[in-house]
Amino acid sequence: QVQLQESGPGLVKPSETLSLTCDVSGFSISSGYFWNWIRQPPGKGLEWIGSLYHSGTTYYNPSLKSRVTISADTSKNQISLRLSSVTAADTAVYYCARSPSTVTPFDSWGQGTLVTVSS
Amino acid sequence: DIVMTQSPDSLAVSLGERATINCKASQTVLYGSNNKNYLGWYQQKPGQPPKLLIYWASTRESGVPDRFSGSGSGTDFTLTISSLQAEDVAVYYCQQYYSTPGTFGQGTKVEIK
Numbered sequence: 001q002v003q004l005q006e007s008g009p010g011l012v013k014p015s016e017t018l019s020l021t022c023d024v025s026g027f028s029i030s031s032g033y034f035w036n037w038i039r040q041p042p043g044k045g046l047e048w049i050g051s052l053y054h055s056g057t058t059y060y061n062p063s064l065k066s067r068v069t070i071s072a073d074t075s076k077n078q079i080s081l082r083l084s085s086v087t088a089a090d091t092a093v094y095y096c097a098r099s100p101s102t103v104t105p106f107d108s109w110g111q112g113t114l115v116t117v118s119s
Numbered sequence: 120d121i122v123m124t125q126s127p128d129s130l131a132v133s134l135g136e137r138a139t140i141n142c143k144a145s146q147t148v149l150y151g152s153n154n155k156n157y158l159g160w161y162q163q164k165p166g167q168p169p170k171l172l173i174y175w176a177s178t179r180e181s182g183v184p185d186r187f188s189g190s191g192s193g194t195d196f197t198l199t200i201s202s203l204q205a206e207d208v209a210v211y212y213c214q215q216y217y218s219t220p221g222t223f224g225q226g227t228k229v230e231i232k
Contacts, residue, residue: 045212045223045224045225045226046169046212046214046223047223048220048221048222048223059219061220062220063220095168095169097168099216102216102219102221103157103216103217104174104216105159105161105171105174105214105216106159106161106169106171106214107171107180109168109169109170110168111167111168112168
C-alpha cells in the first residue's frame with residue numbers, strides 16, 4: 001500500500017522560495033502514475049498546484065506556473081516542490097497525492113504539511 | 120478553468136437521516152467518446168487529508184460504505200449519504216478531472232443536527 005509523507009520548513013519568509021519533499025513508500029515512483037502537489041489555505045478549499053509523471057513530464061496550474069517547479073529523485077523515491085517568490089497568500093497545508101493519470105482523481109494522499117509565509 | 124459550485128455550504132442532518140450535497144460544473148465534464156463523467160467526491164475530516172469516496176460520478180472507491188452514493192451527469196451531480204452516521208461528519212468536496220487544472224468545489228460541511 002502506497003504511503004506519502006510531506007516534509008519541509010514550516011515557516012518561509014516573504015519573497016523566498018518554499019521547498020518541500022514528499023517521500024513515497026510502498027510504490028516506486030518510476031513504475032508509473034502521476035505525482036501531484038495540492039494545497040489548502042487554512043479554513044479554505046483545495047487547489048491543484050501541479051503534477052509530474054515518472055518520465056519527468058510536468059503539468060502546472062497556469063495560475064502558479066511561473067513560480068512552480070516539481071521534480072523527482074528516483075534514487076530516493078521522492079517528489080519535490082519548489083515555489084518561488086512566496087507571499088502570505090501561499091500560506092497553506094501542502095499535500096502530495098497520487099493519480100493514475102491527469103484525467104483521474106487523486107487516490108492516495110499524504111497527511112500534509114503546513115507552511116506559513118511570514119517575516 | 121472549470122468552476123465547480125457546491126450547495127449548500129453546510130447542512131445539519133439528524134443521525135440516520137439522508138444528507139444530499141449538490142455540485143454544479145460551469146461546463147460539461149461528460150466525455151462523449153466513453154460516456155464517462157470526470158467527477159469525483161472526497162471526504163475530509165478535521166486534521167486529515169481528503170479521502171476519495173466516489174469517482175466517475177457514481178463508482179464507489181474500495182472500502183467506502185454503500186450508504187454513500189453519487190449520481191448525475193454532464194454538469195449537475197449529487198452526493199447522497201443515505202443514513203448519516205456520526206463518523207460522516209466532515210467536509211465534502213467535488214472535483215472535476217475532465218480538464219487541467221483539475222478544480223474542486225468550495226466544500227460542504229456536514230454536521231449532526
